Amino acid sequence: MPVLVFDLDDTLYPELSYVHSGFRAVAEFLSPLLGVPAEALAAGMIAEEATMGRGEVFDNVLHQHGRWSKALVGACLRTYRHHIPALALYPDAERCLTRFSSQPLYIVTDGHKEVQARKVTGLGLAGRVRHAYLTNRYGRHRAKPDPHVFDLICRREHVAPGEVIYVGDNPRKDFVGIKPLGFRTVRIMRGNYAHLEADEAHEAHRRIHSLDELTEDFVTSLCTPPRELAA
Ligand SMILES: [Mg+2]
Numbered sequence: 001m002p003v004l005v006f007d008l009d010d011t012l013y014p015e016l017s018y019v020h021s022g023f024r025a026v027a028e029f030l031s032p033l034l035g036v037p038a039e040a041l042a043a044g045m046i047a048e049e050a051t052m053g054r055g056e057v058f059d060n061v062l063h064q065h066g067r068w069s070k071a072l073v074g075a076c077l078r079t080y081r082h083h084i085p086a087l088a089l090y091p092d093a094e095r096c097l098t099r100f101s102s103q104p105l106y107i108v109t110d111g112h113k114e115v116q117a118r119k120v121t122g123l124g125l126a127g128r129v130r131h132a133y134l135t136n137r138y139g140r141h142r143a144k145p146d147p148h149v150f151d152l153i154c155r156r157e158h159v160a161p162g163e164v165i166y167v168g169d170n171p172r173k174d175f176v177g178i179k180p181l182g183f184r185t186v187r188i189m190r191g192n193y194a195h196l197e198a199d200e201a202h203e204a205h206r207r208i209h210s211l212d213e214l215t216e217d218f219v220t221s222l223c224t225p226p227r228e229l230a231a
Contacts, residue, residue, distance in 0.1 A: 001103055002184075002223045003157050004214075005150070007168035008109035008116065008132075010191025012093040013123055018085050019054060020046055025083035026058065026076045033072075034065045081115050085122040096211035097128050100219075106153055107132035108166065110143040110173075131156075144170075145177025163223055167214070171198035179205075184222045186214070 009015040020042075027042035034041070044064075045057050052060075058076035062068040089097070097105065107129050109116050113136035120132045133149040135142045142148045154161060161182035168174030168185070170193045175185040179201070187204035188211065206222060208214065 002219050003104045003106065003153060003159055003164045004100055004219070005106040005108055005153060005164060005166045006093075006129075007166070007170070007174055008107055008119060009111070010169045010193075011167060011188055012097075012107075012125070013087055013089050013119075015191065017087055018119060019049060021085040021087065022080040022083055023049070023057070026079050029079045030061065030076070034067060036065065081112065083118075085118060087119060087122045089123055090211070092211040096214055097125075100214075101128065104157055105129040108135065108144070108149055108153075109133070110135050113137050144173040145175075147178045147181055147183075150178050150181070150183060165219060165222055167211070168204075169193055171196055171202045171204070175204045176202045186222070 006012055009018075023045040024038070024042045027038040027045065030036075030041055031038040041061060045061055048057050048060060058073050058080075059068060062072055062076075105128065107120065107125065109119075109132065111134075113134045116134045116136065117132075120126055120134075125132060133152065135144065135146070135149055138148055150161070150164065150166070153164060157164075161178070162184065165184045165186060166174065166178060167188060169188050169191045171187060172193065175187070179185055185204035185206075187207045189207055189209050206218075
């Protein structure tokens with residue numbers, strides 16, 4: 001029975017929904033300090049992110065209201081990182097996890113370990129996968145494309161890499177480290193990297209546009225070794 005491993009951000013849920021959820025938490029925190037309704041603050045941050053990116057959103061909202069200080073920017077950042085996010089899986093992710101619920105399922109995700117853990121909890125995934133591997137827990141050098149946690153999954157499940165499928169959205173790092181070891185890879189075409197053209201080393205074995213395409217037949221065919229190798 002193949003082991004299915006999923007990336008988290010933009011594979012199972014839209015990462016931007018986490019960002020917006022964080023902005024709303026920061027807006028609630030800043031509202032009494034700035035004397036501005038939280039909804040207006042959140043709308044301003046969301047609009048700025050859409051045009052300018054998220055790098056200076058907290059600096060700018062504080063500047064706009066004449067309250068910028070390094071300490072307040074830090075407080076905004078902590079509020080953002082510590083908030084309990086209100087998140088929902090993509091509908092096709094919801095269906096996919098249900099469809100394969102009797103198989104061993106895992107998550108492998110990079111990023112701030114506490115933030116990623118709160119996303120896993122917020123999405124109700126803790127009870128639906130055998131384990132969510134947050135690479136950050138094993139040190140920064142274990143982030144993708146490092147294959148360390150994928151090896152841990154093989155040991156835990158007593159399977160070879162050819163029986164493990166990884167589904168991710170980022171061809172810069174999701175597949176290039178594990179493909180040479182024999183892991184099977186699937187790229188879901190959504191999120192920030194949907195239009196990125198990747199060379200063969202970085203590209204996944206298969207591309208899909210929805211997790212609905214991940215059927216039992218698809219999974220089986222991906223794990224069956226090519227004929228010339230099986231012979
Ligand atoms: Mg991702």
